[in-house]
Amino acid sequence: MTAGSEEIVVSHLTKHYKQLRAVDDLSFTVHSGRVTGFLGPNGAGKTTTLRMLLGLVTPSGGTATFGGVRYNDLDQPIRHVGAVLEASSAHKGRTGLNHLRMICTAAGLPWQAADEALAKVGLTPAAKRKFKGYSLGMKQRLGIAAALLGNPRVLILDEPANGLDPEGIRWMRDLLKALAAEGRTVLVSSHLLGEMQQLADDVVIIAAGRLVRQGPVGEVLGSMAGMTQVRVRTPQVEALTAALSARNATVTPLPDGALLVTGLDAAAVGHTAFTSSVELHELAGERADLEQVFLQLTAGKAGIR
Numbered sequence: 001m002t003a004g005s006e007e008i009v010v011s012h013l014t015k016h017y018k019q020l021r022a023v024d025d026l027s028f029t030v031h032s033g034r035v036t037g038f039l040g041p042n043g044a045g046k047t048t049t050l051r052m053l054l055g056l057v058t059p060s061g062g063t064a065t066f067g068g069v070r071y072n073d074l075d076q077p078i079r080h081v082g083a084v085l086e087a088s089s090a091h092k093g094r095t096g097l098n099h100l101r102m103i104c105t106a107a108g109l110p111w112q113a114a115d116e117a118l119a120k121v122g123l124t125p126a127a128k129r130k131f132k133g134y135s136l137g138m139k140q141r142l143g144i145a146a147a148l149l150g151n152p153r154v155l156i157l158d159e160p161a162n163g164l165d166p167e168g169i170r171w172m173r174d175l176l177k178a179l180a181a182e183g184r185t186v187l188v189s190s191h192l193l194g195e196m197q198q199l200a201d202d203v204v205i206i207a208a209g210r211l212v213r214q215g216p217v218g219e220v221l222g223s224m225a226g227m228t229q230v231r232v233r234t235p236q237v238e239a240l241t242a243a244l245s246a247r248n249a250t251v252t253p254l255p256d257g258a259l260l261v262t263g264l265d266a267a268a269v270g271h272t273a274f275t276s277s278v279e280l281h282e283l284a285g286e287r288a289d290l291e292q293v294f295l296q297l298t299a300g301k302a303g304i305r
């Protein structure tokens with residue numbers, strides 16, 4: 001991999017587990033010098049995708065490459081791609097510094113890399129403390145330090161903010177932004193839209209293993225914010241739901257018995273009801289709340305599996 005070509009290209013990536021399409025013909029690109037948020041609800045296929053990127057799960061089809069090269073074909077992958085898949089674990093009686101030095105030795109890196117990585121994540125003061133005394137936030141930092149040992153151009157993190165307190169989340173956000181500002185490619189998964197709004201330059205949104213949206217965060221969220229939703233009430237819920245679904249709208253039943261429709265405007269919902277001979281008791285278009293659109297775009301797809 002040469003400098004400047006650290007893009008991650010995911011092309012028609014697919015993973016089937018028996019009948020379940022955990023990842024289904026997924027294609028997207030992750031650019032260098034930017035933080036890309038990989039967003040989707042629980043079970044959307046984020047972890048499976050990241051594990052395929054890292055050669056830990058064999059795809060049923062498609063490819064994922066770093067600068068054109070598959071992970072397993074990279075020469076000294078630790079120098080190209082750093083990954084934090086779950087909160088780090090280390091021998092509980094070992095110090096953070098020794099944990100990192102062991103990884104250095106195994107990977108043929110100088111011990112100095114351990115000190116540098118600890119400094120980068122602000123763990124130098126705890127370098128000689130035992131892992132068993134580390135808080136969750138410190139364990140997360142140590143995991144990131146381990147990923148940084150080979151000074152990789154690409155960083156991949158799976159839900160790194162999970163379990164962190166607000167200060168820890170802010171710290172993580174600043175670190176990832178700084179790493180991207182150094183020109184690195186940073187891909188970070190999350191199921192929380194709000195978290196990505198504050199962190200990501202680009203977003204890739206998936207649901208039920210399939211791509212929902214990708215692009216610069218402002219553009220994607222802007223298009224979502226511009227979406228309207230329609231509140232509708234009918235005594236013929238099933239007939240209307242079927243007619244709207246046939247027009248690719250997403251229909252969510254509300255606790256008060258009304259239906260919330262996304263993907264069609266009020267006129268189109270009214271027209272669909274009319275042509276399907278469905279009686280309406282209420283029909284109102286409203287501007288959608290961003291979080292609600294995200295939930296609907298993604299939850300609507302989850303039912304397909």
Ligand SMILES: Nc1ncnc2c1ncn2[C@@H]1O[C@H](COP(=O)(O)OP(=O)(O)OP(=O)(O)O)[C@@H](O)[C@H]1O
Nearest residue numbers: 017020022040041042043044045046047048049191
């Ligand atoms: N080894 C496996 N065998 C069978 N099914 C699996 C396996 N790994 C994952 N799955 C299924 O694939 C789907 C996608 O899971 P995955 O963990 O990739 O989603 P996710 O988006 O990372 O979700 P979460 O945020 O909950 O981790 C889920 O339905 C999961 O149960």
